[in-house]
Amino acid sequence: MHSFGYRANALLTFAVTILAFICAIASFSDNFSNQTPSAQIQILNINWFQKQPHGNDEVSLTLNVTADLQSLFTWNTKQVFAFVAAEYETSKNALNQVSLWDAIIPEKEHAKFWIQISNKYRFIDQGHNLRGKDFNLTLHWHVMPKTGKMFADKIVMSGYRLPNAYR
Amino acid sequence: MGFIGDTVDSIKSIKTRQLLSQAITLGMIVTSALIIWKALICVTGSESPVVVVLSESMEPGFQRGDILFLRMTKEPIRAGEIVVFSVDGREIPIVHRAIKVHERGDTKEVDVLTKGDNNDIDDIGLYAEGQLWLHRHHIMGRAVGFLPYVGWVTIIMTEKPIIKYILIGALGLLVITSKD
Numbered sequence: 001m002h003s004f005g006y007r008a009n010a011l012l013t014f015a016v017t018i019l020a021f022i023c024a025i026a027s028f029s030d031n032f033s034n035q036t037p038s039a040q041i042q043i044l045n046i047n048w049f050q051k052q053p054h055g056n057d058e059v060s061l062t063l064n065v066t067a068d069l070q071s072l073f074t075w076n077t078k079q080v081f082a083f084v085a086a087e088y089e090t091s092k093n094a095l096n097q098v099s100l101w102d103a104i105i106p107e108k109e110h111a112k113f114w115i116q117i118s119n120k121y122r123f124i125d126q127g128h129n130l131r132g133k134d135f136n137l138t139l140h141w142h143v144m145p146k147t148g149k150m151f152a153d154k155i156v157m158s159g160y161r162l163p164n165a166y167r
Numbered sequence: 168m169g170f171i172g173d174t175v176d177s178i179k180s181i182k183t184r185q186l187l188s189q190a191i192t193l194g195m196i197v198t199s200a201l202i203i204w205k206a207l208i209c210v211t212g213s214e215s216p217v218v219v220v221l222s223e224s225m226e227p228g229f230q231r232g233d234i235l236f237l238r239m240t241k242e243p244i245r246a247g248e249i250v251v252f253s254v255d256g257r258e259i260p261i262v263h264r265a266i267k268v269h270e271r272g273d274t275k276e277v278d279v280l281t282k283g284d285n286n287d288i289d290d291i292g293l294y295a296e297g298q299l300w301l302h303r304h305h306i307m308g309r310a311v312g313f314l315p316y317v318g319w320v321t322i323i324m325t326e327k328p329i330i331k332y333i334l335i336g337a338l339g340l341l342v343i344t345s346k347d
Contacts, residue, residue: 152248
Protein backbone atom coordinates (compact mmCIF):
# COMPACT_ATOMS: atom_id res chain seq x y z
CA MET A 1 0.00 0.00 0.00
CA HIS A 2 2.95 2.27 0.45
CA SER A 3 5.10 1.23 -2.43
CA PHE A 4 6.50 3.70 -4.89
CA GLY A 5 4.13 2.44 -7.58
CA TYR A 6 1.00 3.04 -5.55
CA ARG A 7 2.12 6.47 -4.43
CA ALA A 8 3.05 7.52 -7.95
CA ASN A 9 -0.27 6.28 -9.25
CA ALA A 10 -2.27 8.11 -6.58
CA LEU A 11 -0.31 11.31 -7.16
CA LEU A 12 -0.76 11.16 -10.90
CA THR A 13 -4.50 10.52 -10.68
CA PHE A 14 -4.95 13.34 -8.22
CA ALA A 15 -2.89 15.73 -10.32
CA VAL A 16 -4.82 14.97 -13.49
CA THR A 17 -8.17 15.33 -11.72
CA ILE A 18 -7.22 18.67 -10.21
CA LEU A 19 -5.89 19.91 -13.55
CA ALA A 20 -9.08 18.95 -15.33
CA PHE A 21 -11.12 20.68 -12.64
CA ILE A 22 -9.06 23.87 -12.93
CA CYS A 23 -9.47 23.89 -16.71
CA ALA A 24 -13.22 23.51 -16.33
CA ILE A 25 -13.44 26.35 -13.81
CA ALA A 26 -11.26 28.62 -15.97
CA SER A 27 -13.57 28.00 -18.88
CA PHE A 28 -16.65 28.55 -16.74
CA SER A 29 -15.34 31.89 -15.53
CA ASP A 30 -15.58 33.17 -19.10
CA ASN A 31 -19.35 33.25 -18.73
CA PHE A 32 -19.10 36.10 -16.26
CA SER A 33 -17.20 38.57 -18.39
CA ASN A 34 -19.04 41.68 -19.48
CA GLN A 35 -18.64 42.08 -23.20
CA THR A 36 -19.30 45.31 -25.05
CA PRO A 37 -17.61 45.14 -28.43
CA SER A 38 -18.26 47.76 -31.06
CA ALA A 39 -17.49 48.06 -34.74
CA GLN A 40 -18.09 50.13 -37.82
CA ILE A 41 -17.45 49.30 -41.44
CA GLN A 42 -17.40 51.72 -44.30
CA ILE A 43 -17.09 50.87 -47.96
CA LEU A 44 -14.55 53.29 -49.33
CA ASN A 45 -14.60 52.16 -52.92
CA ILE A 46 -15.90 49.52 -55.28
CA ASN A 47 -12.68 48.77 -57.12
CA TRP A 48 -14.25 46.71 -59.85
CA PHE A 49 -17.37 44.65 -60.46
CA GLN A 50 -17.36 42.10 -63.24
CA LYS A 51 -18.87 38.91 -64.53
CA GLN A 52 -16.31 36.14 -64.73
CA PRO A 53 -15.92 34.00 -67.86
CA HIS A 54 -17.89 31.11 -66.30
CA GLY A 55 -20.79 33.33 -65.34
CA ASN A 56 -20.26 34.20 -61.68
CA ASP A 57 -20.23 37.80 -60.49
CA GLU A 58 -17.16 39.05 -58.72
CA VAL A 59 -16.61 42.32 -56.92
CA SER A 60 -13.56 43.88 -55.34
CA LEU A 61 -14.03 46.41 -52.55
CA THR A 62 -11.93 48.58 -50.31
CA LEU A 63 -13.21 48.69 -46.76
CA ASN A 64 -12.49 50.77 -43.72
CA VAL A 65 -12.97 48.69 -40.57
CA THR A 66 -12.98 50.28 -37.14
CA ALA A 67 -13.50 48.05 -34.14
CA ASP A 68 -13.02 47.86 -30.42
CA LEU A 69 -12.96 44.25 -29.29
CA GLN A 70 -10.97 44.78 -26.12
CA SER A 71 -13.80 43.78 -23.81
CA LEU A 72 -13.84 40.28 -25.29
CA PHE A 73 -10.46 39.43 -23.76
CA THR A 74 -10.53 37.62 -20.43
CA TRP A 75 -7.68 36.05 -18.52
CA ASN A 76 -8.54 32.79 -20.25
CA THR A 77 -8.34 34.16 -23.78
CA LYS A 78 -5.59 33.01 -26.10
CA GLN A 79 -6.65 34.93 -29.17
CA VAL A 80 -9.67 36.41 -30.90
CA PHE A 81 -10.28 35.56 -34.54
CA ALA A 82 -12.21 38.37 -36.19
CA PHE A 83 -13.53 38.40 -39.72
CA VAL A 84 -15.79 40.51 -41.90
CA ALA A 85 -18.32 38.66 -44.02
CA ALA A 86 -20.67 39.96 -46.68
CA GLU A 87 -24.06 38.35 -46.20
CA TYR A 88 -26.87 38.46 -48.71
CA GLU A 89 -29.73 36.51 -50.18
CA THR A 90 -30.39 35.46 -53.74
CA SER A 91 -33.26 33.74 -55.50
CA LYS A 92 -31.47 30.39 -55.42
CA ASN A 93 -29.68 30.70 -52.08
CA ALA A 94 -31.38 31.58 -48.83
CA LEU A 95 -28.10 32.72 -47.35
CA ASN A 96 -24.69 33.52 -48.74
CA GLN A 97 -21.84 34.33 -46.42
CA VAL A 98 -18.57 35.34 -48.02
CA SER A 99 -15.63 36.16 -45.79
CA LEU A 100 -13.86 39.24 -47.08
CA TRP A 101 -11.15 39.74 -44.50
CA ASP A 102 -9.97 38.13 -41.32
CA ALA A 103 -7.38 38.77 -38.65
CA ILE A 104 -6.03 37.07 -35.60
CA ILE A 105 -5.85 39.34 -32.56
CA PRO A 106 -3.42 37.82 -30.10
CA GLU A 107 -3.60 40.42 -27.35
CA LYS A 108 -5.96 42.91 -25.82
CA GLU A 109 -3.78 45.84 -26.88
CA HIS A 110 -4.26 44.98 -30.56
CA ALA A 111 -8.02 44.63 -30.26
CA LYS A 112 -8.83 48.27 -30.81
CA PHE A 113 -8.03 48.98 -34.42
CA TRP A 114 -8.71 51.00 -37.51
CA ILE A 115 -7.72 49.39 -40.77
CA GLN A 116 -8.20 50.06 -44.44
CA ILE A 117 -8.08 46.98 -46.62
CA SER A 118 -9.22 45.59 -49.91
CA ASN A 119 -10.90 42.23 -49.65
CA LYS A 120 -8.49 39.48 -48.73
CA TYR A 121 -10.71 36.78 -50.15
CA ARG A 122 -12.52 37.01 -53.43
CA PHE A 123 -16.12 38.04 -53.28
CA ILE A 124 -17.64 35.70 -55.84
CA ASP A 125 -21.32 34.88 -56.15
CA GLN A 126 -22.83 31.57 -57.21
CA GLY A 127 -24.42 33.06 -60.30
CA HIS A 128 -24.83 36.64 -61.43
CA ASN A 129 -27.11 38.10 -58.82
CA LEU A 130 -24.98 40.87 -57.42
CA ARG A 131 -26.08 43.86 -59.48
CA GLY A 132 -27.97 46.26 -57.25
CA LYS A 133 -27.81 43.74 -54.41
CA ASP A 134 -28.41 44.89 -50.85
CA PHE A 135 -26.12 43.17 -48.42
CA ASN A 136 -25.00 43.19 -44.79
CA LEU A 137 -21.45 43.43 -43.61
CA THR A 138 -21.08 41.44 -40.45
CA LEU A 139 -18.11 41.51 -38.12
CA HIS A 140 -17.82 38.07 -36.53
CA TRP A 141 -15.49 37.15 -33.73
CA HIS A 142 -14.47 33.78 -32.35
CA VAL A 143 -12.82 33.80 -28.97
CA MET A 144 -10.32 30.98 -28.63
CA PRO A 145 -9.60 30.28 -24.97
CA LYS A 146 -6.46 29.04 -23.31
CA THR A 147 -8.57 26.10 -22.26
CA GLY A 148 -12.22 25.16 -22.53
CA LYS A 149 -15.25 26.36 -24.39
CA MET A 150 -14.94 28.59 -27.45
CA PHE A 151 -17.61 31.14 -28.07
CA ALA A 152 -18.53 33.38 -30.94
CA ASP A 153 -20.79 36.29 -31.74
CA LYS A 154 -21.20 39.01 -34.32
CA ILE A 155 -22.33 42.55 -35.10
CA VAL A 156 -24.51 42.92 -38.19
CA MET A 157 -24.29 46.15 -40.12
CA SER A 158 -26.81 46.52 -42.86
CA GLY A 159 -27.55 49.04 -45.52
CA TYR A 160 -24.83 48.36 -48.05
CA ARG A 161 -25.59 48.08 -51.72
CA LEU A 162 -23.71 47.05 -54.81
CA PRO A 163 -23.92 49.14 -57.97
CA ASN A 164 -26.58 48.37 -60.54
CA ALA A 165 -24.14 47.87 -63.39
CA TYR A 166 -20.78 46.24 -63.89
CA ARG A 167 -17.75 48.49 -63.88
CA MET B 168 18.81 -10.44 -10.68
CA GLY B 169 16.55 -10.47 -7.64
CA PHE B 170 13.77 -8.77 -9.56
CA ILE B 171 13.93 -11.29 -12.39
CA GLY B 172 13.90 -14.15 -9.89
CA ASP B 173 10.84 -12.67 -8.18
CA THR B 174 9.07 -12.20 -11.53
CA VAL B 175 9.72 -15.79 -12.57
CA ASP B 176 8.49 -17.01 -9.16
CA SER B 177 5.32 -15.00 -9.39
CA ILE B 178 4.61 -16.25 -12.92
CA LYS B 179 5.04 -19.82 -11.70
CA SER B 180 2.70 -19.29 -8.77
CA ILE B 181 -0.30 -18.06 -10.79
CA LYS B 182 -3.51 -19.83 -10.02
CA THR B 183 -6.03 -20.35 -12.80
CA ARG B 184 -8.96 -18.80 -10.98
CA GLN B 185 -6.97 -15.71 -10.09
CA LEU B 186 -5.80 -15.39 -13.66
CA LEU B 187 -9.35 -15.63 -14.97
CA SER B 188 -10.53 -13.09 -12.45
CA GLN B 189 -7.80 -10.69 -13.54
CA ALA B 190 -8.68 -11.27 -17.18
CA ILE B 191 -12.30 -10.42 -16.48
CA THR B 192 -11.32 -7.26 -14.62
CA LEU B 193 -9.19 -6.21 -17.55
CA GLY B 194 -12.05 -6.98 -19.91
CA MET B 195 -14.39 -4.86 -17.79
CA ILE B 196 -12.02 -1.92 -17.90
CA VAL B 197 -11.68 -2.11 -21.67
CA THR B 198 -15.42 -2.49 -22.13
CA SER B 199 -16.21 0.46 -19.85
CA ALA B 200 -13.85 2.61 -21.88
CA LEU B 201 -15.62 1.50 -25.07
CA ILE B 202 -19.02 2.23 -23.55
CA ILE B 203 -17.95 5.73 -22.54
CA TRP B 204 -16.58 6.38 -26.03
CA LYS B 205 -19.74 5.21 -27.77
CA ALA B 206 -21.89 7.22 -25.36
CA LEU B 207 -19.83 10.30 -26.19
CA ILE B 208 -20.47 9.68 -29.88
CA CYS B 209 -24.21 9.58 -29.19
CA VAL B 210 -24.26 12.65 -26.97
CA THR B 211 -22.21 14.89 -29.24
CA GLY B 212 -23.75 13.61 -32.46
CA SER B 213 -20.35 13.35 -34.09
CA GLU B 214 -18.49 10.24 -35.24
CA SER B 215 -15.36 11.38 -33.52
CA PRO B 216 -16.20 13.50 -30.51
CA VAL B 217 -12.58 14.25 -29.71
CA VAL B 218 -9.82 14.89 -32.25
CA VAL B 219 -6.15 15.68 -31.91
CA VAL B 220 -4.74 18.60 -33.88
CA LEU B 221 -2.03 17.19 -36.12
CA SER B 222 -0.90 20.06 -38.33
CA GLU B 223 0.09 23.67 -37.86
CA SER B 224 -2.52 25.03 -40.20
CA MET B 225 -4.60 26.58 -37.43
CA GLU B 226 -1.82 28.21 -35.47
CA PRO B 227 -1.51 30.16 -33.27
CA GLY B 228 -4.93 29.16 -32.03
CA PHE B 229 -4.54 25.40 -32.21
CA GLN B 230 -1.10 23.92 -31.88
CA ARG B 231 -0.06 20.41 -32.75
CA GLY B 232 -0.97 18.18 -29.83
CA ASP B 233 -4.06 20.04 -28.67
CA ILE B 234 -7.34 18.21 -28.48
CA LEU B 235 -10.64 19.55 -29.75
CA PHE B 236 -14.11 18.64 -28.53
CA LEU B 237 -16.60 18.34 -31.33
CA ARG B 238 -20.31 18.54 -31.56
CA MET B 239 -22.62 18.05 -34.50
CA THR B 240 -26.10 19.52 -34.29
CA LYS B 241 -28.81 19.96 -36.88
CA GLU B 242 -28.14 23.69 -36.95
CA PRO B 243 -26.89 24.99 -40.26
CA ILE B 244 -23.20 25.49 -40.90
CA ARG B 245 -22.23 29.16 -40.79
CA ALA B 246 -19.13 31.09 -41.75
CA GLY B 247 -16.47 31.27 -39.06
CA GLU B 248 -17.26 27.92 -37.51
CA ILE B 249 -14.35 25.57 -37.09
CA VAL B 250 -15.38 22.37 -38.80
CA VAL B 251 -13.79 18.96 -38.96
CA PHE B 252 -14.23 17.31 -42.30
CA SER B 253 -12.98 14.32 -44.18
CA VAL B 254 -12.32 14.29 -47.88
CA ASP B 255 -12.89 11.22 -50.08
CA GLY B 256 -9.59 9.54 -50.44
CA ARG B 257 -7.98 10.99 -47.33
CA GLU B 258 -8.32 9.13 -44.07
CA ILE B 259 -7.22 11.83 -41.67
CA PRO B 260 -9.89 14.45 -40.90
CA ILE B 261 -8.94 18.10 -41.30
CA VAL B 262 -9.81 20.87 -38.87
CA HIS B 263 -10.25 24.25 -40.59
CA ARG B 264 -12.53 27.24 -40.53
CA ALA B 265 -15.45 27.82 -42.91
CA ILE B 266 -14.91 31.04 -44.81
CA LYS B 267 -17.67 30.87 -47.41
CA VAL B 268 -21.14 29.42 -47.02
CA HIS B 269 -23.89 29.26 -49.64
CA GLU B 270 -27.14 27.75 -48.42
CA ARG B 271 -29.83 26.73 -50.92
CA GLY B 272 -33.21 28.24 -50.24
CA ASP B 273 -35.30 25.21 -51.06
CA THR B 274 -33.32 22.17 -49.99
CA LYS B 275 -31.27 23.77 -47.17
CA GLU B 276 -28.23 22.06 -48.63
CA VAL B 277 -25.07 24.00 -48.11
CA ASP B 278 -21.83 24.64 -50.02
CA VAL B 279 -18.91 25.38 -47.73
CA LEU B 280 -15.37 26.52 -48.48
CA THR B 281 -12.81 26.16 -45.71
CA LYS B 282 -9.35 27.51 -44.99
CA GLY B 283 -6.83 27.01 -42.23
CA ASP B 284 -6.15 30.19 -40.26
CA ASN B 285 -2.42 29.84 -40.79
CA ASN B 286 -2.63 28.93 -44.48
CA ASP B 287 -2.40 31.49 -47.25
CA ILE B 288 -4.79 29.76 -49.60
CA ASP B 289 -8.16 28.13 -49.15
CA ASP B 290 -8.68 24.39 -49.09
CA ILE B 291 -9.74 23.78 -52.69
CA GLY B 292 -6.40 22.02 -53.21
CA LEU B 293 -7.24 19.61 -50.41
CA TYR B 294 -10.64 18.62 -51.69
CA ALA B 295 -11.13 15.72 -54.09
CA GLU B 296 -10.45 16.16 -57.79
CA GLY B 297 -13.00 18.54 -59.26
CA GLN B 298 -14.65 19.24 -55.92
CA LEU B 299 -15.19 22.93 -55.26
CA TRP B 300 -17.30 22.85 -52.12
CA LEU B 301 -17.81 20.80 -49.00
CA HIS B 302 -21.28 19.53 -48.23
CA ARG B 303 -22.90 18.65 -44.97
CA HIS B 304 -22.12 14.96 -45.26
CA HIS B 305 -18.39 15.71 -45.44
CA ILE B 306 -18.48 17.52 -42.12
CA MET B 307 -18.08 15.43 -39.00
CA GLY B 308 -18.50 18.10 -36.39
CA ARG B 309 -17.91 21.61 -35.17
CA ALA B 310 -15.20 22.40 -32.64
CA VAL B 311 -16.75 23.75 -29.46
CA GLY B 312 -14.01 23.37 -26.89
CA PHE B 313 -10.34 22.73 -26.58
CA LEU B 314 -7.65 21.48 -24.23
CA PRO B 315 -3.98 22.20 -24.88
CA TYR B 316 -1.13 19.65 -24.94
CA VAL B 317 -3.22 16.60 -23.97
CA GLY B 318 -3.10 15.13 -27.46
CA TRP B 319 0.68 14.67 -27.52
CA VAL B 320 0.23 11.19 -26.03
CA THR B 321 -1.71 10.14 -29.13
CA ILE B 322 0.74 11.78 -31.51
CA ILE B 323 3.72 10.07 -29.91
CA MET B 324 1.99 6.71 -29.97
CA THR B 325 1.02 7.10 -33.62
CA GLU B 326 4.32 8.38 -34.90
CA LYS B 327 6.56 6.12 -32.86
CA PRO B 328 4.56 2.90 -32.61
CA ILE B 329 7.41 1.27 -30.72
CA ILE B 330 6.36 3.30 -27.67
CA LYS B 331 2.84 1.89 -27.98
CA TYR B 332 4.20 -1.67 -27.94
CA ILE B 333 6.48 -0.94 -25.01
CA LEU B 334 3.59 0.54 -23.02
CA ILE B 335 1.23 -2.34 -23.76
CA GLY B 336 3.96 -4.85 -23.00
CA ALA B 337 4.74 -3.19 -19.69
CA LEU B 338 1.05 -3.00 -18.76
CA GLY B 339 0.60 -6.68 -19.61
CA LEU B 340 3.59 -7.60 -17.50
CA LEU B 341 2.27 -5.55 -14.61
CA VAL B 342 -1.13 -7.24 -14.80
CA ILE B 343 0.37 -10.70 -14.84
CA THR B 344 2.81 -10.16 -12.02
CA SER B 345 0.71 -8.08 -9.65
CA LYS B 346 -0.29 -9.89 -6.49
CA ASP B 347 -3.88 -8.68 -6.43
